[in-house]
Amino acid sequence: MRASTTGRVLHDPKGGSFWFDAGAACLDFAHTGGEGRYAVFEILHEPADLAEWLAGSSPAATVTVPVTAGDLAAARLLRQAIWDAAHSRAARRPLPAGAVATLNRAAAEAPLVPELAADGTRAGWAAPVRVAQALSTLAREMIELLSGPLSGRFRECASDDCPLVFVDSSRPGARRWCAMERCGNRHKLRALRARRATDP
Template sequence: MTARATEPPGLLLRHPDGQTFRFDPGALCLELLATGGPGAYARFEVLTGPGELMAWVAASRLPPGLRLAADDTGAAAARALRDALWGVVAARAHGAAPAPAGLAAVNAAAAAPPLVPLIAADGTRAWAPGEAPVTALLSTVARDAVDLLTGPHADRVRECAARDCALLFVDVSRPGRRRWCSMERCGNRHKVRTLRARRADGDAP
């Protein structure tokens, strides 16, 4: 993942197959899911330590300038919340009830004091002075999940339509017809497969 100060919204992801593509899941909590996950998603793991957690913060939709007192324990806590979020959000995307343990983990993180924003002298959004604890970051992420899953776009939380992709996003477009995590990756691959199938049908006797 890389920071995106002057780039289009979303995270710049690198798939294990080498392709780099931009993915905008539409919410802060969903951006955390792009860092890896439980089970089969472990091969995408990038939150291996405090430095990697800070890199995610810089690349996320959080306003710049946040100072975080991150350590290995904090990175582990971020991974634990992310894994719990995977289950809760995926259940919502599939119209299922989330596991009680995952829901409890998200609610517990949300109960901690969140990050403290300020209005800077130039009118921009800034952060309270000093280093914020990782618990405040995770509280902010968890509260974002609460807002998403109980808000007006809760029914638009979806899984990418590609058979080999499980990335989750919220469709905030007006028509509400988004199907793919990214047109750069899964959308274009679908177009290529469809075109090849049509050509094959045309060549068939």
């Protein structure tokens, strides 16, 4: 177990990569792929991929029980619910009933249980560590975000063609872009070109 960290490198199928911090582990999880046009971003192809993501990202849970195809299906279902709920909240729309039901169902499972090492200086997750526990922990985090003080801080990137969503936990609450190095810089370049085009 490590201190909670968020953010991950996203890869564009057209080329290039950039660091994107969605502000919460559950929202990072929501950006691991998807359905329809988002299928090109999929990184959870097999059960082993899910185990690898859980071990390498917050909550850093190394699963000790074999991951099944059913676990992967449950993870994808939760991921879609988090995605749908985040975008609805960012757009100030009511949350989809299906997303709420999926979040509640996942959260009802037992979460990961922290366990202090004998030396009292390190902690991990009490074994056995199951996928359902990790998914419950992610679902509970999303529920806390949706119902807590940051519930009004869900944002979709201000770029017209970027669907990435995040929770803005900065003090001023003025974050607009998924990442300045990507959409923020593109916006600056477009604005500069527009100014130059209209300058006498």
